[in-house]
Amino acid sequence: MATRKISYREAINEALVQEMERDSNVILIGTDIAGGAGGEGKDDAWGGVLGVTKGLYGKFPGRVLDTPISETGYMGAAVGAATRGLRPVAELMFIDFAGVCLDSMVNQAAKFRYMFGGTAVTPLTVRAMYGAGLRAGAQHSQALYPMFTHFPGLKVVVPSSPYEAKGLLAQSIRDDDPVIFFEHKLMYEVTGEVPEESYTIPFGKAHVVRDGGDVTIVAIGRMVSLAELAATELQASGISVEIIDPRTLSPLDLDTILGSVHKTGRLVVVDEASPRCNLATDISAQVVSEAFGDLLAPVKMVSPPHVPVPFAASLEDLYMPSTQDIVNAVKTVTEWSK
Amino acid sequence: MTQTLSTLATLGLDAPDPSALSSVQLLDVYRTMRTIRAFEDRLHREFATGDIPGFVHLYAGEEASATGVCAHLESGLDTIASNHRGHGHMIAHGVDVKAMMAEIYGKSTGLCHGKGGSMHIADLSKGFLGANGIVGGGPPLVCGTALAHKIKGDGGVGVAFFGDGASNEGAVMESLNLASVWNLPAVFVVENNGYAEATAANWSVSADNVSDRAAGFGMPGVIVDGTDFFAVYEAAGEAIRRAREGGGPTLLEVKLTRFYGHFEGDQQTYRTRDELKNAKANMDCLKHFRRRVTESGLVTEAQLAEVDNQTAQLIEEAVTEAKAAPVPEPEELLTDVYVTY
Numbered sequence: 001m002a003t004r005k006i007s008y009r010e011a012i013n014e015a016l017v018q019e020m021e022r023d024s025n026v027i028l029i030g031t032d033i034a035g036g037a038g039g040e041g042k043d044d045a046w047g048g049v050l051g052v053t054k055g056l057y058g059k060f061p062g063r064v065l066d067t068p069i070s071e072t073g074y075m076g077a078a079v080g081a082a083t084r085g086l087r088p089v090a091e092l093m094f095i096d097f098a099g100v101c102l103d104s105m106v107n108q109a110a111k112f113r114y115m116f117g118g119t120a121v122t123p124l125t126v127r128a129m130y131g132a133g134l135r136a137g138a139q140h141s142q143a144l145y146p147m148f149t150h151f152p153g154l155k156v157v158v159p160s161s162p163y164e165a166k167g168l169l170a171q172s173i174r175d176d177d178p179v180i181f182f183e184h185k186l187m188y189e190v191t192g193e194v195p196e197e198s199y200t201i202p203f204g205k206a207h208v209v210r211d212g213g214d215v216t217i218v219a220i221g222r223m224v225s226l227a228e229l230a231a232t233e234l235q236a237s238g239i240s241v242e243i244i245d246p247r248t249l250s251p252l253d254l255d256t257i258l259g260s261v262h263k264t265g266r267l268v269v270v271d272e273a274s275p276r277c278n279l280a281t282d283i284s285a286q287v288v289s290e291a292f293g294d295l296l297a298p299v300k301m302v303s304p305p306h307v308p309v310p311f312a313a314s315l316e317d318l319y320m321p322s323t324q325d326i327v328n329a330v331k332t333v334t335e336w337s338k
Numbered sequence: 339m340t341q342t343l344s345t346l347a348t349l350g351l352d353a354p355d356p357s358a359l360s361s362v363q364l365l366d367v368y369r370t371m372r373t374i375r376a377f378e379d380r381l382h383r384e385f386a387t388g389d390i391p392g393f394v395h396l397y398a399g400e401e402a403s404a405t406g407v408c409a410h411l412e413s414g415l416d417t418i419a420s421n422h423r424g425h426g427h428m429i430a431h432g433v434d435v436k437a438m439m440a441e442i443y444g445k446s447t448g449l450c451h452g453k454g455g456s457m458h459i460a461d462l463s464k465g466f467l468g469a470n471g472i473v474g475g476g477p478p479l480v481c482g483t484a485l486a487h488k489i490k491g492d493g494g495v496g497v498a499f500f501g502d503g504a505s506n507e508g509a510v511m512e513s514l515n516l517a518s519v520w521n522l523p524a525v526f527v528v529e530n531n532g533y534a535e536a537t538a539a540n541w542s543v544s545a546d547n548v549s550d551r552a553a554g555f556g557m558p559g560v561i562v563d564g565t566d567f568f569a570v571y572e573a574a575g576e577a578i579r580r581a582r583e584g585g586g587p588t589l590l591e592v593k594l595t596r597f598y599g600h601f602e603g604d605q606q607t608y609r610t611r612d613e614l615k616n617a618k619a620n621m622d623c624l625k626h627f628r629r630r631v632t633e634s635g636l637v638t639e640a641q642l643a644e645v646d647n648q649t650a651q652l653i654e655e656a657v658t659e660a661k662a663a664p665v666p667e668p669e670e671l672l673t674d675v676y677v678t679y
Contacts, residue, residue, distance in 0.1 A: 076478020
């Protein structure tokens with residue numbers, strides 16, 4: 001496949017375009033995803049608050065639907081439309097806004113198939129920005145994927161690069177189950193090699209980003225790039241790190257993680273989500289439960305402190321897990337002894 | 339103060355003419371209403387024996403609403419999102435009565451293989467998106483089914499049934515606004531039975547009528563006497579026709595009463611004994627219907643009695659079969675969560 005370097009934003013846009021061209025049942029719903037409804041200026045002035053859906057309104061007439069700022073209403077509408085043969089991609093803008101529309105996602109979409117005895121198919125994709133670092137404050141910066149991972153019936157996807165973003169989004173849209181797709185707002189400008197043609201990345205298959213023998217790092221979303229910086233630094237100290245990107249948190253490819261821990265005997269999990277009941281605690285618990293005998297040292301978790309995301313740059317920088325935090329955690333487990 | 343017959347009488351609506359429907363249609367309508375009543379009366383008795391698990395909310399007293407609305411809908415095309423008090427909507431939309439009964443008993447022969455129960459019965463093949471355990475859960479879904487009807491151009495209409503309690507949910511108000519903004523083929527049917535659980539609508543609904551709120555959402559608001567099938571039939575017909583023709587949504591408030599409590603086991607001490615007695619004596623939509631159609635000479639008492647007998651037989655069979663049906667196998671615990679995982 002011919003590749004070229006494009007941004008995370010462009011990769012997501014391209015996946016949407018290709019899926020909408022492929023399947024006329026794919027529609028987009030969200031606030032200001034065209035951005036300009038009802039005004040005297042352009043109908044598609046914005047193309048999403050950060051321009052991710054730019055150009056789609058003109059390309060797909062009648063299939064890119066702006067909404068009032070009514071997350072409860074339009075998320076429910078997306079779920080309802082998904083039950084009737086459409087494949088809606090609902091943009092929630094910031095995942096923090098799930099606070100006003102959680103019911104449709106977790107009580108309706110997630111449970112239809114089970115409650116209705118296997119008769120329901122609800123191919124909904126919810127796209128939402130997550131993550132700290134944009135000085136957006138406590139209500140626009142959370143990493144809420146652990147919350148959604150908790151719900152049986154939902155799938156949870158957190159792409160770590162432009163390549164992952166395009167292939168995982170295509171898979172999300174084609175998938176017959178409801179998917180919550182997390183885009184890190186700091187990554188839209190990140191570039192990487194991405195095939196021009198359409199492709200999918202299967203769910204539940206972790207990506208071994210880097211091979212190594214001393215320590216396994218499981219990192220999620222943007223944390224993968226920090227883990228790579230840490231691994232390079234640790235390599236200089238003679239520590240060989242294996243990095244695993246789960247890509248999807250539900251389903252979770254625990255087998256790949258266990259296989260790696262079997263080889264290295266040490267585990268560090270890096271998760272940008274708040275530290276209680278996040279993926280770091282979940283993966284750590286599962287590894288300890290399944291592979292206690294493989295471990296040469298306690299599992300370490302790198303997560304933010306248990307506080308809301310602060311606004312001031314000085315505090316937010318302290319809040320976010322850093323490359324140094326990862327280096328320190330790896331050194332702790334490699335130097336650990338009874 | 340609670341909603342009584344006298345407040346319904348002051349609505350000032352002219353009673354529509356029963357002869358708008360043929361004798362065959364009238365008997366069909368009666369069969370639907372009688373089936374709902376017999377289904378609910380029987381559940382009331384069976385629940386008291388302890389055989390039925392979980393929460394059950396009965397629709398008895400409200401039959402004219404579901405029947406009058408669904409008489410204009412095509413099962414398999416038009417879509418319905420219902421609420422916790424959904425048995426009547428299902429039966430009126432053609433959902434299989436025996437499979438419903440088995441589901442309420444938690445049996446593997448139920449519509450949802452025993453995984454849904456009374457509050458989650460769905461039949462997607464008929465366009466019935468399910469009863470719903472979340473108050474106000476249905477109207478947002480109907481915005482989506484109506485959007486699908488509109489985009490696909492299939493001529494279908496989405497109908498949300500909800501109560502006076504749900505009318506105070508933000509989700510419902512957002513749905514009304516969104517349906518208007520998108521000009522959706524949707525009808526919002528608020529069945530105002532006077533009580534949200536134990537709280538009177540006269541207290542919890544800040545407006546005089548729920549339908550008064552329609553103006554704020556740019557759609558017609560219509561009040562109809564829910565004890566009169568013909569009134570519901572006419573008003574719903576107008577709203578559904580308008581939706582189908584691209585004229586946008588309607589908020590239809592059906593004023594009615596429920597004969598049983600919020601859920602089975604509710605002693606209803608928030609109502610007076612006289613109020614309930616009056617409701618059953620004077621606000622019974624089935625009695626009302628019988629009187630209208632026999633007085634008009636369109637249907638005979640004997641024909642209605644035959645339907646009564648057939649309906650009683652159907653419910654008897656439904657209960658017998660449901661009781662005898664197997665419970666779900668243990669392996670069912672882990673199936674039907676995802677399409678693929």
